[in-house]
Amino acid sequence: MSAQTALLRNVSLGERPKMRLGTYFIQTWGCQMNEEDTEQMGLYLEGIGFKPAANILEAQVILLNTCSVRKKPEDKAFSLLGELVPLRTSKDLILGVCGCMAQARADEIRRRAPHVDFVLGTGDLGLLPGLVQEAAQKRKFQKRVSLPERKGNVVEDVPQRHLGRPAKVKSFVPIQYGCDKFCTFCIVPTTRGRERSRPTADILEEVRVLAEAGTREVTLLGQTVNSYGKNLLEGKVPFSTLLWQLSEIPDLKRIRYTSPYPRDFKADLIETIRDCPKVMEHCHLPIQSGDDEMLKEMHRLYSVDSYLEIIDELRREIPGVGLTTDVIVGFPGETDEQFLNTMRLMERVRFDGAYMFAYSIRPGTPAGDRKDQVPEIIKKNRLAQLIDLQNRITCEINAKMIGATLEVLVEGPSAKDPSVMQGYSREWKMVHFKASPERIGRLAQVRVTDSRVWGLSAELI
Numbered sequence: 440m441s442a443q444t445a446l447l448r449n450v451s452l453g454e455r456p457k458m459r460l461g462t463y464f465i466q467t468w469g470c471q472m473n474e475e476d477t478e479q480m481g482l483y484l485e486g487i488g489f490k491p492a493a494n495i496l497e498a499q500v501i502l503l504n505t506c507s508v509r510k511k512p513e514d515k516a517f518s519l520l521g522e523l524v525p526l527r528t529s530k531d532l533i534l535g536v537c538g539c540m541a542q543a544r545a546d547e548i549r550r551r552a553p554h555v556d557f558v559l560g561t562g563d564l565g566l567l568p569g570l571v572q573e574a575a576q577k578r579k580f581q582k583r584v585s586l587p588e589r590k591g592n593v594v595e596d597v598p599q600r601h602l603g604r605p606a607k608v609k610s611f612v613p614i615q616y617g618c619d620k621f622c623t624f625c626i627v628p629t630t631r632g633r634e635r636s637r638p639t640a641d642i643l644e645e646v647r648v649l650a651e652a653g654t655r656e657v658t659l660l661g662q663t664v665n666s667y668g669k670n671l672l673e674g675k676v677p678f679s680t681l682l683w684q685l686s687e688i689p690d691l692k693r694i695r696y697t698s699p700y701p702r703d704f705k706a707d708l709i710e711t712i713r714d715c716p717k718v719m720e721h722c723h724l725p726i727q728s729g730d731d732e733m734l735k736e737m738h739r740l741y742s743v744d745s746y747l748e749i750i751d752e753l754r755r756e757i758p759g760v761g762l763t764t765d766v767i768v769g770f771p772g773e774t775d776e777q778f779l780n781t782m783r784l785m786e787r788v789r790f791d792g793a794y795m796f797a798y799s800i801r802p803g804t805p806a807g808d809r810k811d812q813v814p815e816i817i818k819k820n821r822l823a824q825l826i827d828l829q830n831r832i833t834c835e836i837n838a839k840m841i842g843a844t845l846e847v848l849v850e851g852p853s854a855k856d857p858s859v860m861q862g863y864s865r866e867w868k869m870v871h872f873k874a875s876p877e878r879i880g881r882l883a884q885v886r887v888t889d890s891r892v893w894g895l896s897a898e899l900i
């Protein structure tokens with residue numbers, strides 16, 4: 440449960456802070472792409488005079504930016520919608536649902552939450568100001584959920600994304616939207632549409648402006664980010680070329696990207712990670728399963744062997760490269776033996792970390808319709824085994840780093856102790872160390888003094 444929902448539940452109507460007209464609050468679930476959309480929606484609202492609210496209870500405009508990748512964030516969104524019913528005593532409140540759930544389940548939202556003013560799909564963010572203004576004048580449910588698509592050389596109606604963005608040490612920059620891979624468990628191609636790349640010039644300009652404003656590290660976002668550059672009007676631009684072009688921006692120190700797709704991970708990208716000093720030596724390469732049959736059923740377009748070839752090549756060319764992955768257990772039909780193949784793969788690769796999930800049924804996907812769903816108890820059990828294994832491996836890898844010297848980008852104070860700064864190493868290790876706030880936004884050399892499963896403690900050199 441989010442802090443906001445807990446707050447809402449614990450505050451009686453009489454005690455609620457007064458709504459402030461002209462303010463907005465966006466509750467976000469899901470991936471960095473959603474975080475980026477939230478930022479963009481905030482800019483749109485500020486463009487028509489709204490200001491951020493201190494909390495959800497004070498906001499005149501409440502937007503839920505939703506995620507459909509798993510069932511849990513959808514349940515949370517419906518739960519928060521239920522909790523917002525009492526706020527409808529104010530006729531001024533405007534309530535909208537955006538993001539992937541709005542795209543995929545607009546009619547269900549309308550049925551289950553009739554107090555919602557509008558649902559806005561992922562391809563229509565630019566319509567937000569008009570929807571809010573209309574909702575303020577007349578209470579009539581509105582649905583805008585056209586599937587996102589390329590319009591000339593303008594992708595997502597946001598050719599000028601960088602305008603008005605606040606300066607941050609680290610910024611996310613979407614470079615590609617949608618997906619053409621159609622994994623059988625995934626709703627993204629339905630909610631985000633077909634793969635579209637942003638024009639290279641727009642990306643370079645956005646990153647240049649961000650770097651001049653103080654951003655030192657960008658993370659390039661795309662569902663299959665390394666397939667960037669197809670179908671651009673200016674012709675194909677390989678992802679590795681984009682990385683080299685970005686590396687020429689003087690104030691930018693670091694470049695990351697997420698998530699690459701294994702089949703499209705070619706030699707030129709490995710060479711770029713090896714040779715381009717601003718591209719970090721970390722690769723988050725989703726495997727999803729360590730069993731070939733499961734990969735086929737998931738419609739993942741690679742085999743375990745071809746995946747391992749990439750891993751081996753990365754380790755050969757870039758010693759010490761950080762490797763992380765995504766894994767799903769309990770995909771429909773997964774046998775004990777197939778699950779054990781995933782465990783074996785994890786032992787074989789020894790990732791630095793992994794995002795591990797039990798398969799969650801997504802209505803409207805081929806896997807969601809299958810009759811051979813794995814019982815919840817088995818999924819939970821497999822997930823627990825996998826997490827135990829990965830935690831052990833991560834602890835062992837991190838312990839071996841004690842004494843190592845790392846370069847860290849200082850992001851800011853840790854939540855627990857303001858005198859302790861935190862940041863990530865080039866290999867994507869979270870590091871904590873004592874330092875003064877003047878170091879924020881700068882690179883620091885640190886020596887690792889201790890290790891945990893979540894990261895490393897260190898001292899400044």
Ligand code: SF4
Pocket residue numbers: 618619620621622625626627628662663700
């Ligand atoms: S590659 Fe597969 S999992 Fe990733 S967004 Fe595309 S369809 Fe979904």
